[in-house]
Amino acid sequence: MLPDFAATVGALAATVAERERCATGSVQGARDFVLASFAAMPVYLRPPLRAATLFFDLWAVPRRGRLFHRLPPRQRRAQMEAWETGPARMLIRFYVSLVLVSLWHD
Amino acid sequence: MIDWDRFDLVVFDMDGTLYDQPPLRRRMAVMLARESIQSRSMAVARMLGAYRRRREALADTTAQDFAQEQYRLPGRDPETVRAVVREWMEERPLPLLRRFRVEGVEALFARLSVSCAVAVHSDYRVEAKLAALGLSARFTVAAEDVGRLKPDPAGLRWLMAAARADPARTLMIGDRDDRDGEAARRAGVRALIRGRDFRHYDEPIFRHAA
Numbered sequence A: 001m002l003p004d005f006a007a008t009v010g011a012l013a014a015t016v017a018e019r020e021r022c023a024t025g026s027v028q029g030a031r032d033f034v035l036a037s038f039a040a041m042p043v044y045l046r047p048p049l050r051a052a053t054l055f056f057d058l059w060a061v062p063r064r065g066r067l068f069h070r071l072p073p074r075q076r077r078a079q080m081e082a083w084e085t086g087p088a089r090m091l092i093r094f095y096v097s098l099v100l101v102s103l104w105h106d
Numbered sequence B: 001m002i003d004w005d006r007f008d009l010v011v012f013d014m015d016g017t018l019y020d021q022p023p024l025r026r027r028m029a030v031m032l033a034r035e036s037i038q039s040r041s042m043a044v045a046r047m048l049g050a051y052r053r054r055r056e057a058l059a060d061t062t063a064q065d066f067a068q069e070q071y072r073l074p075g076r077d078p079e080t081v082r083a084v085v086r087e088w089m090e091e092r093p094l095p096l097l098r099r100f101r102v103e104g105v106e107a108l109f110a111r112l113s114v115s116c117a118v119a120v121h122s123d124y125r126v127e128a129k130l131a132a133l134g135l136s137a138r139f140t141v142a143a144e145d146v147g148r149l150k151p152d153p154a155g156l157r158w159l160m161a162a163a164r165a166d167p168a169r170t171l172m173i174g175d176r177d178d179r180d181g182e183a184a185r186r187a188g189v190r191a192l193i194r195g196r197d198f199r200h201y202d203e204p205i206f207r208h209a210a
């Protein structure tokens, strides 16, 4: 059971998109947009962000018996929202704002 | 084939037509994500998202008083929305625009300007972006100038009147068929759509433009 960066980003994008229902645009588009934005970030920011994201994916394992990106939608949302107010809220805020931008219709 | 001698007026859309939008949006998104982290709030990102949706909705209707209407979002002060839009959609992207300018556009503007009027027609303000791109046009018109968003042909008609060009001698170049292409159809003007008809301005289709 290995954490997967792209799959975690995809699962987060879907969770945010589902919550912000009023937004237009596709989940696949949101995932691609977040991954492309990540690639456009300064080099020094990428490793810590990737590590934190993988940790976020793994965090579900001792609690739910599965990686975050393999959880059903309701549990994903619960974990995301728990983190949103927890000590690592910056990570979630980062992803939520990227997804929000990606969901703006072009 | 395009018979370039036929045109007295060539109208360009701005976003996605004169510069590449996706890489700019990614940079802006990262900037906005940093802002959300620093300010500990998603308010700006949410407000901009709501504003974009409002604009898209307004484009499909004919709202009177569009200039005011666009900033009216539920539960928000219109002045705050206007300030956030100005900062994030008009001012902050400016220094980034030049590097995403579409290949060949400067030379095309120069060649076209010899024999016809070059104009830029955008739903957003034009002048600052055009200057940031290192381009200039004889005429510019924004949605707020005519009170209508594309695909309403009001802006295109305004430009044709200003340039004294008739629809048969006008060409619209844009990147969205549902906005630029549709505005052109409603005005009886031919359109070229970037992404569908061409990708950049060094392509053969523009070779005889002069």
Ligand SMILES: [Mg+2]
Pocket: B013, B014, B015, B016, B017, B174, B175, B176
């Ligand atoms: Mg455009």
